[in-house]
Amino acid sequence: xxxxxxxxxxxxxxxxxxxxxxxxxxxxxxxxxxxxxxxxxxxxxxxxxxxxxxxxxxxxxxxxxxxxxxxxxxxxxxxxxxxxxxxxxxxxxxxxxxxxxxxxxxxxxxxxxxxxxxxxxxxxxxxxxxxxxxxxxxxxxxxxxxxxxxxxxxxxxxxxxxxxxxxxxxxxxxxxxxxxxxxxxxxxxxxxxxxxxxxxxxxxxxxxxxxxxxxxxxxxxxxxxxxxxxxxxxxxxxxxxxxxxxxxxxxxxxxxxxxxxxxxxxxxxxxxxxxxxxxxxxxxxxxxxxxxxxxxxxxxxxxxxxxxxxxxxxxxxxxxxxxxxxxxxxxxxxxxxxxxxxxxxxxxxxxxxxxxxxxxxxxxxxxxxxxxxxxxxxxxxxxxxxxxxxxxxxxxxxxxxxxxxxxxxxxxxxxxxxxxxxxxxxxxxxxxxxxxxxxxxxxxxxxxxxxxxxxxxxxxxxxxxxxxxxxxxxxxxxxxxxxxxxxxxxxxxxxxxxxxxxxxxxxxxxxxxxxxxxxxxxxxxxxxxxxxxxxxxxxxxxxxxxxxxxxxxxxxxxxxxxxxxxxxxxxxxxxxxxxxxxxxxxxxxxxxxxxxxxxxxxxxxxxxxxxxxxxxxxxxxxxxxxxxxxxxxxxxxxxxxxxxxx
Numbered sequence: 001x002x003x004x005x006x007x008x009x010x011x012x013x014x015x016x017x018x019x020x021x022x023x024x025x026x027x028x029x030x031x032x033x034x035x036x037x038x039x040x041x042x043x044x045x046x047x048x049x050x051x052x053x054x055x056x057x058x059x060x061x062x063x064x065x066x067x068x069x070x071x072x073x074x075x076x077x078x079x080x081x082x083x084x085x086x087x088x089x090x091x092x093x094x095x096x097x098x099x100x101x102x103x104x105x106x107x108x109x110x111x112x113x114x115x116x117x118x119x120x121x122x123x124x125x126x127x128x129x130x131x132x133x134x135x136x137x138x139x140x141x142x143x144x145x146x147x148x149x150x151x152x153x154x155x156x157x158x159x160x161x162x163x164x165x166x167x168x169x170x171x172x173x174x175x176x177x178x179x180x181x182x183x184x185x186x187x188x189x190x191x192x193x194x195x196x197x198x199x200x201x202x203x204x205x206x207x208x209x210x211x212x213x214x215x216x217x218x219x220x221x222x223x224x225x226x227x228x229x230x231x232x233x234x235x236x237x238x239x240x241x242x243x244x245x246x247x248x249x250x251x252x253x254x255x256x257x258x259x260x261x262x263x264x265x266x267x268x269x270x271x272x273x274x275x276x277x278x279x280x281x282x283x284x285x286x287x288x289x290x291x292x293x294x295x296x297x298x299x300x301x302x303x304x305x306x307x308x309x310x311x312x313x314x315x316x317x318x319x320x321x322x323x324x325x326x327x328x329x330x331x332x333x334x335x336x337x338x339x340x341x342x343x344x345x346x347x348x349x350x351x352x353x354x355x356x357x358x359x360x361x362x363x364x365x366x367x368x369x370x371x372x373x374x375x376x377x378x379x380x381x382x383x384x385x386x387x388x389x390x391x392x393x394x395x396x397x398x399x400x401x402x403x404x405x406x407x408x409x410x411x412x413x414x415x416x417x418x419x420x421x422x423x424x425x426x427x428x429x430x431x432x433x434x435x436x437x438x439x440x441x442x443x444x445x446x447x448x449x450x451x452x453x454x455x456x457x458x459x460x461x462x463x464x465x466x467x468x469x470x471x472x473x474x475x476x477x478x479x480x481x482x483x484x485x486x487x488x489x490x491x492x493x494x495x496x497x498x499x500x501x502x503x504x505x506x507x508x509x510x511x512x513x514x515x516x517x518x519x520x521x522x523x524x525x526x527x528x529x530x531x532x533x534x535x536x537x538x539x540x541x542x543x544x545x546x547x548x549x550x551x552x553x554x555x556x557x558x559x560x561x562x563x564x565x566x567x568x569x570x571x572x573x574x575x576x577x578x579x580x581x582x583x584x585x586x587x588x589x590x591x592x593x594x595x596x597x598x599x600x601x602x603x604x605x606x607x608x609x610x611x612x613x614x615x616x617x618x619x620x621x622x623x624x625x626x627x628x629x630x631x632x633x634x635x636x637x638x639x640x641x642x643x644x645x646x
Contacts, residue, residue: 006612025067026411114174331367342392345594357493358494374389396577445500567606569603573599593634
């Protein structure tokens with residue numbers, strides 16, 4: 001290219017010719033000789049049968065810019081059809097010949113954990129359970145299956161009973177039916193062609209999320225009939241040994257304190273709830289996510305996947321106890337991005353991405369996965385997303401640290417050239433950013449510990465409005481702070497009380513979690529840190545660290561004044577996302593205009609070195625002029641990657 005910047009030749013080569021490992025993966029749910037290629041979203045939502053994929057068929061995916069597939073044995077006769085296993089083996093062998101990347105999707109549809117019903121067929125006692133509370137009864141407590149009024153019976157794939165994530169026996173059964181079965185048939189490809197497993201939206205179930213839209217619900221298969229006599233009741237998750245585990249940890253009788261899980265504003269009630277949900281969070285991580293991660297490690301692949309309702313902070317305790325803890329037990333933690341409207345990042349999207357990106361960063365990892373699609377646009381009648389929207393959606397996620405893009409986009413919904421351009425775009429971003437290290441300098445406290453104490457289960461679909469004033473204040477403050485940081489181009493990571501307690505203050509005064517240094521921490525209004533976290537924060541403050549507590553009045557301008565970020569846009573723009581990275585001593589900034597209007601301005605903070613600018617949409621790379629503030633001109637949905645010259 002004419003005018004190439006003075007970047008390492010290997011960087012430019014990778015940028016010019018992205019490898020298959022850096023390109024997106026298409027999700028395809030199974031293969032069968034009798035059908036021609038429906039993609040994953042059709043198979044999941046519309047019930048289409050599997051497709052016949054040969055070497056020639058897989059080559060067609062490479063031809064449109066993809067790098068591989070996420071796949072599984074066919075849903076039909078799940079795990080039971082040798083013909084379907086043979087088709088999958090042939091497919092993986094064909095992928096190996098082509099050098100493609102393969103991930104294994106671990107369930108018949110979703111949510112993951114039940115092996116298409118095989119786990120509960122082995123032992124019905126492994127079913128998800130809940131402790132329900134009915135104050136109209138003489139004995140208000142009943143332990144019952146967690147099925148009616150839960151995600152198990154209200155999802156887009158099938159209404160069917162689900163397993164208990166608190167039961168280590170259920171997870172062992174799931175792994176035996178699923179992971180071991182794949183290993184038995186595909187062992188030579190593990191750690192080579194097969195590089196990861198994908199677990200999809202496992203949860204504790206014991207919370208009412210509400211009905212999916214009726215038009216979609218009436219098309220959903222009902223595998224397990226619902227009990228028409230079942231009543232919606234407030235409930236919490238329950239396990240076969242949960243009371244024993246509670247007594248072992250706290251030396252207290254949980255059964256004698258059950259009512260406090262549902263009622264009470266006293267300090268004692270809050271203490272019981274906090275202890276209960278802390279235990280639940282640990283058991284979910286230790287009994288579901290950790291065994292899968294350990295199995296994957298032994299079998300030379302990475303564990304990946306995503307959780308449920310990442311963008312809804314108030315739901316996190318009920319769904320898995322602690323989203324950040326659960327994600328930290330994945331090698332490649334991920335998110336679910338069902339919308340290809342790039343402005344989604346401004347609303348709930350930033351939290352969905354911040355959680356897995358932070359989990360990876362806080363545990364010393366780099367890779368982050370997204371399951372991305374235009375599902376929301378199609379379901380909403382807007383039609384398939386356009387290429388600029390797809391690219392901007394990829395770019396803002398890359399700015400948050402996403403490296404592994406798994407797609408539910410339908411190839412047939414757009415010209416092949418658009419899919420190819422999208423694959424090139426993702427590949428270019430990964431070519432330079434995947435080897436880099438995310439480099440935010442600000443922490444935002446993730447207040448799940450406070451929500452453990454505040455959460456009151458309700459019978460109706462859970463809404464923030466049903467919760468305590470303190471819960472509403474904390475969630476509102478957290479969401480406002482996260483959005484303000486995003487819209488002021490201040491990259492940040494999330495940290496909970498446990499990671500914060502383990503942080504250390506470096507000799508330069510920065511707060512470090514592992515090898516990741518931070519200059520400041522922002523605390524939502526009204527949070528109460530654990531004693532260990534208080535100690536870490538106070539030590540940081542005494543060494544000159546910036547500790548910023550929200551009083552309810554912190555807006556974007558006040559945050560910037562307090563944080564003094566290294567890079568600022570003039571004029572300010574709330575539709576520009578900025579990601580900050582370091583690679584081999586070079587600063588790297590990814591700027592993304594997620595809005596519908598062009599932006600023109602200056603980026604201050606770039607005057608200490610000459611910079612290069614690379615456009616992932618065109619592949620063009622140009623060198624800057626004299627040092628000084630960088631003049632930024634971004635068209636709607638455009639991204640620009642800036643790399644400093646050493």
